[in-house]
Amino acid sequence: IGGAVNMVSKSALDRKGRHLSGQVGAIYRARPGFGQPPLRAYAVSYSEVFGDKFGVSLNYGNRSHYSPTPATSRAYENKLDDPAYTYRFGTEDYYHKQTRWGGGLKLDYKLSEGTRFYGNVTRNRMMEPSFNHYIDYATTDAAATRDAAGNLTGAGGIVPGYTKTVTEWRPIPASTVTANSSFEWKHVGSVHAEIGAVHKFRGLDVDYNLYKSVSTTNYPHNDQTNIIATGIGLRIEDTSDPNLPKLTQTAGPDITNPNSYSTARRDLRKAQGKDAFVGAAINIKKNFDTVVPTWVKAGVRLRTQNRDLFADQFRWNYVGRDGVTGVNQATGINDDNLAQFVNPNIRRWGGTEKYPLLPTLNWATWGWNPGGNYKPGPSLETGLRDSPALFVEDVELRTRTALANRQKFEETINAAYIMGNMDLGKLQITAGMRVEETKTEGEGAKNEITPAEAALRAAFVGPLTDAEIIRRTTAQYRGRQKAKGDYREVFPGLHFKYTVLNNLLVRASYSSNIGRPSIGQLIPNTTVDNIRRSLVISNPSLKPQHANNFDLGVEYYFEPVGVLSAGVFLKEIKQFIFTRGGDVIQGNTGEYGEYTGYTFSSQFNGGAARVRGSNWPTSNNSPSCRACGRVSVCMPITRGIRPRAIMAGPCPRPRWPGLFRKPPTPVFPISGFPSPFASSTTTLAAVSSASPPPRRGSTTGGPPASPISRPSMRLTRTSPFISTPGISSTCRSCPRNSRAGAGAGISALVPRSWVASTGVIRHLLLEAHRFRRHLL
Template sequence: MTTLLLPSTGRVLVLRFALAACLLPCSASAQSDGSVTGQVINEATGNSLANAVVALAGSSNSVVTDRDGRFLLLRVPAGPQSLNVTYTGLNPRTVAITVTAGLNNVPQVALSSEIYKMDSFVVAGVREGNSLAIAAQRNAPNLKTIVATDAYGNLADGNLGEFLKRVPGIGVGDAVDEVTQVRVRGAAAEHTAVTMDGTRLPSPQAKGDGREFAIDQLPADFIERIEVIKAPTPDMDGDAIGGTVNLITKSAFDTQRRYLQYATGANYRTLGKMTSYFGSMQYSDVYGRERNLGMFLTASYSETDRPQDYLQLEYDQPAGVPNLRSFRLQPDYKGRKRTGAGLRFDYRLSANSSLSAGLMYNYYEAIDRRRRWTASINNNATGRLPGATSTDITLTAGQEQMQSQEILTDQQVFSLQVSGKHRLQSGSLRLDYGAAYAPAKSWEDQSLFQVRGQQNQRRTLSREPGGFFITTQLISGTDILSYNNARQVDFTYQPGRSSEDIWGAHLNAQKNLPTALPAYLKAGFRIRGQSRERSTDRWEAIYRSGANGPYDANRFKLTVGDRSSARLFGGRYLTLVVFGDAKAAVSHFFQNPAEWNFLAVDAVTRSMQENGEVSEMVSAGYLMGDVRAGRLGLLAGLRMEQTNISAESPKFIQIRPALPSSAPIDQQVARVRQEWAHSVKVKSDYQNWFPGLHARYGLTQGLLARASYSENIGRPPFGNLKPLTSISVAGLSVTQNNTALKPQESKNYDLSLEYYFEPVGVLSATVFKKEIKNFISSINTPLTAELAAQYDVERDYIGWDFRTQTNSGDGEINGFELAYNQNLGGVARWLRPISVMANFTKSKGKGRLEGVIPAIWNLGLVYEQRPWTFRIQMNHQDTYLQEANVDPFLRRFKMEQDNLDLSLQYRFRPWLNPFIDFQNVLGEKIQQTQVDGLYLPRTLIVIGKRINFGVKGRF
């Protein structure tokens, strides 16, 4: 299927006008004009200054320094001239030069400030990082938020998600102190792109086929600063409805000198009283007679223990009255280990040419142990006494269930990037190019052991008014203190493997135009390939114990010392059953298969339904232009992306006549494998056009206005692209993916005001709107002859339930952002040690959009006066719709959340800085409710508080 989306005539006219503005008025440069080149550095630190502004006095001719602090100013009239050099947080400087025809080199321009003279010990800390980020944000042609990774203090476990949750416009969902995914401006995590130096990274998932990126699995020590791009320009990928989080890696040329930096310490969890450890190292140096070879090396290790107390309630509504129907206790444990390494080389061929190569490796281990005890009613309205409510119920046909689940995950990600930059034609032509390859693999072993009780319990459940906690009493019936009393004891074991490869290349050319107004044209192309393959196996079996056989199921009980036997919620509950050992049950099955009833047919069928592979190739080209007329800057362009998809999955073809249920199990397994021994391949493609228009206007010296229009898309999840069909004979249903799904489309509008003040600070206000269409939604309808022909489903299933996905419905996200960040030295000299930050994001979704958080705000204060650094930070997320449903009773809401963090550091020496961080000081809990307009508490998760302590330093 080919979808061709051309921009409207009105947009084409706007783009033509904007590009024409780059060419008019045209005038040949005078033969006597020259060009001026040089470098700007920080006098106190010796570091090069990127995004310093070098302007020709008395004209609108200006340029911004590159990452190495170098600049090239064209069309400078011959004779005596003055250059005004400015940089956020540093004193401006005027340099007098005499220009001749050709290239003119000026001596290194060094900038400084009273702040650095006041305390040279902290010059490489928060102030310099903030200055770099604010300068880059101020000079960007489009709307973005740029933050240095040292802006918010130590990162717990090096988790970049903990950093990003403090950036305006970013939400992290139900995470408290372990952020795994981020979303920008209310868009789902799968529609937020994460790149490293502009290149996508893989995020393999052994379970699930989404496009979400696991941000917690990257080593933070390799990252210098982060760009949150909210209004993309045409030279950027078009598939990020929410926005793009671009991670800029560190370079040895950033500091131009040798250093070794380290950090080591421990994490302590108050819940469970668990301790884990972390450590990291960074080394940077510049080599060669001309100091033109830079190397940056980093290595890190961190481990995290995260126990949690989990409680869940379920409701139904017979006769329209909400009834409590289920109560679950769940002592969980999540353990994480991450080992990361990064290496980057930069080689400067000349002042106008450079090459770079970067390597990154990340190994991630995780273990999730989930123990569940549940008391519930059968799925009928007669299993309760009359008068049941949402707070009190007496079950008359209740049952207990115990589940022990263990999920082991290993993931490896490798990334290689090479790139080059060149200035040609006396600097008027810039070329940059690069290539990247990033393979990743993931392994997951999932074991689930279940003890299902008899459905004969009379039990009371009583919920405290307005709260979560339940009082329960077993009046009569069979318990499962002995597993042999159970109706059924079973296990499921499912190992899964997933691989994902991303590769790509790009070439960009930017040409300065010989016009009276500073202008350039930029064109380029990018190709990006992405493939994901997934395979699973599965075993299911019922133990022959109790009514099913003579064997003793109590052999699978865990030892008393396991945490699952501990008291939960501060001693309120003692778990009401001894939990089972899932790994022991799996091992016993393979060693003693005769004691189990192997459900081979179900296992084979379910494993085949999750297998398959998808390949996606995106080829893109763009053209854009930029022109500056005094205080006005205008960038406009058009991008085209061609997407080609190839997917393959197993296909089920039933063999008739069916085997009788009495057939031997090996024959049934052979038959079902034969029925799944087919595959189906499909190909699809679509084409999208992305216009972009970005205007910026300097109202005053420090006040900047921006306006942007852009378009982008959100591609369907990989799982929806597989041509998979599953058939349930028992349920009389056919489920099939719609491989012809189109991407979701978004039109984005942004307006902002940004005020930059000295010494280091910015105050900004932004309003935004996203108009989204082609939502991907599920449909369930009787299979007709027309649908059977359209989706290539056998006619024998006509009349059965047919489930698939389709593009339908529109939505809208709009809101505003306020952000403030300042060192208070500009207010009063005695306030120089204090920096403050605050931001507020208000979002509103139309169309029952999941995950749109109505309000997010952050507050922060840093006091930095040698030898002390104190930091306090607060993050708030409002209540939001977490799970949408057409039935209001089934809608689920994540409750508001406040997280307070404190940090203290003491500097004995540059190489010895002990620190301590307190996270979740308020002991915030994760809470979920359900039903629009009616408070029904559903989920409560307690994770406790966390203390990180250690020492760090720099040589």
């Protein structure tokens, strides 16, 4: 919704002769216990003009980097006041390596001084293997009660009497510890081809192009192994670092003993997404040689995107030779022998080494073992290959995902615009209007049990066999359904530029724009994370968000290449898109009933919001002041009006006393998903300013970090550790429900109040933690 930049590649004809340049570099990130050598990065470019008619441009780049990341996560009781118990804690050791390479070739032919034809093709690839180790301690999000004799009763896993710093868990079946090892492989490839021409006649400019772009994202083998122990009593005690509490096992089986684990499971996911873009555009600009220099420009742009998705999932439970997971009740013996699959070479760091070393199982490396530090032996993957009789497959999951996860989507956007400019000397006026028509069509599985199928199930006698499960699942999900939609929007704009002095400008503008939901949201889809017990649910009913933008600014230019700026802005947003997360799925929720107790996140439309602020960016690119870099200061003030999306639980109180007034009582009781929102006049206010660290695509993730970041104010999430302002009942900028890592921000639900933040960030190649001190 912030607009877009139309990038135009250079032409070799723009400069004469032959030009060759190159860059080399290396990236190294330290991680104890790893011998990973520095990773190279390089880029080369070449351009040459032959006979003043034919130009060639060629470029290629290759870059690799890896990110070793220790992290912890912690979930608290959803309440404002202390004490609040801890019902979940997890540690993570995540390591991934990303390699990108790409190149492009562009050919230009100058037919005459006024006519040029061109064609270009680019290809990019990215490979990202990663492995992760998760340890997840969890119990029910409820406290137990005591009977008249003082005995603990009920299904609550929290022992009454918890304090601000200490929580104890009961050793009930719902109190579990899960050790997870996973290997994930991501491979992305794209090809883009374009042809076009530029014509310059007397007083008339014409350009047009036609392009096609195809990209494929593959997840060929995302492999996970999990072992689960139940009935664990635990004491969680705060230390000086709330992200690294002290854990003490108080009851239940020894969690460091492989024989204490009753469930061993392998999950495999294979997925692919294909996107194809086809588009064309024509632009015509007419210059009028009048007393007042004027030009008018008009154009048409067409674009169609097609997306084709599939995601197959497989699951095998290890049952051993007796065919029973864990202890065989008939014999009292556990013959699973999980110790044979344990990896003794797990290396922990960043504070996670203080916790018990659990029997994490070997994983399928698929030929990737960074630095040779992990040397897995027998695994559930090799065991399934060599002794399939020791495993039981979840045939329902395999059959259902093969049908339900086949999805198609098509979006066509046709747009036309007209704009004009008048030069009145010191004052220039530009005005225009764009009309867009959008059409969408999606296709997915139909989840339906017909009367005939219901009768067949009712008549079935005997235990369910794999064949019957496959038949039932196929009958339920084999149908297909389609949905269509279309809408038309008009976007006007008006811009003024006034030259006060040769080096002093004043600008004022009004514009309107649209932010469309991502295609991934418009396709019905649910992603389940059984380790974190969470779901990410798409929202096909999501509507576009709109904004009216007003800007006023002053720019002062100084020699040789510097600028000082100051400006104020107002952005009025309607139907803003936000991400809600942290709510717990209750019972009797229909399609999601099997995930009772899981948290979920999804995107929704809010009501309206108003963003007011000012900014003072400056830059000096002169050779004598390269160290000055660029400095940008921004102070946004945000106010939400008429929100229709107030969450079930308030954000826990931030550790900045007096910054916020106490939030109102929640107005939206979650009883299932999806549900309608209640109306409210409560104000939403928030400011976030952060540079998010790299992510691996989790449910709380944000976009990959950029080495150059600006202060930002967004109503959508800006960091893996900062939730949507004022929306989420899981506040990741507070110590509660937070995750250790870089990032800074504030987030709260505030009644009729204003919140402001100032961020000063030098535009240099710095890591997020290097400049966190400049925020807030």
